[in-house]
Amino acid sequence: MSLRPGVLPAAAATAFALTMVFGIALLVRSQTQGDLGKYTVGNKKSGYVYATPQTRAMQDDDFQNPGFLWIDKGKALWNSVDGGAGKSCASCHNAAEISMKGVGASYPKYDAKAGHVIDIEQRIGMERERMGAAPWAWESEQLLAMTAYLKLQSRGMPVDVSSDGPAHGAWQQGKTFYETRRGQLDMACAQCHVQNNNRKLRTETLSQGQTNGFPTYRLSWQTLGSVQRRFRECNEQIRAEPLPYGSPQYVALELYLASTGNGLPVEAPSVRK
């Protein structure tokens, strides 16, 4: 029952930062009630479970969820021709709703052509190169929009990444990263998110650090952000030097984290504090 007029002008991809998108929904009053059961699988809990009811309500309503501003952009990008080959994503893949269903749930994964594990952002970059177009920069509006749009096609489907076979090396590297103390505070990811999850860190409840909701609209960022942005933020919080976007260690960490959340539903674009 919501209206989101496609008012995104046929703007050049680079003009996004200045482009305004807006919409209006008229709804007969209804209450949104989050279904927590869906977001708990065994002892795995999505960040949704730790969020406040107000934040959950924001996520549950596709209109109110600001992440959908990026979804609209992603859909426009999917259909827009770019690069030397004169093709759009849709030229080869047709409707994303069909061809990309489930794809977002399986990344990061081993890519034979690249010869190592890649995440979905890198996959989009590779596809852009095949189109004869320059890959989008990490955390650019376009890359976030496309990542969110692709992940949306797997919404509700269980995360299903492979930690075996050729991906196992990266998975092991990610696990080691997760458990290694670093930074001036000498802390490992696992100390907060495994040993102390569901306990308070100052005023915040520590979550399991599941990644099924990324890219996520964080109210503190006031924008959509990738999981690697969150890694960098976490590293800064323990006074460790953040690694560059797309570094193999972060991709490995992404894979390890995704594997710990195998079975949780893909939630992108989620809303978190």
Added chain:
Amino acid sequence: MPTTAKKGDIIDIKTLISHPMVSGQAKDAAGKIIPRDIINTFTCTFNGKQVFAMKLEPAISANPFISFPVKMTQDGTFDFQWVDDNGQVYKDSAKVTVT
């Protein structure tokens, strides 16, 4: 678009606009203040008559979501208008039929 309501129904109108809402407090890398750029007013008229208006302040976060209830008694068109500090005006409208 969903366009109908029963006479006397209270409907929720929800609006969302993408806007950076620069507060004017932040400084850029060179230490210069980034000039304020927020949506400062939002108005909604129904058949030309104002039914809702709002003055926005710098503390309001990016991509403002505004929602308010309206009791429907007759058919008509809602016109929405957002104005920002640069004088840019963003408009949209929606029709509702009362059954």
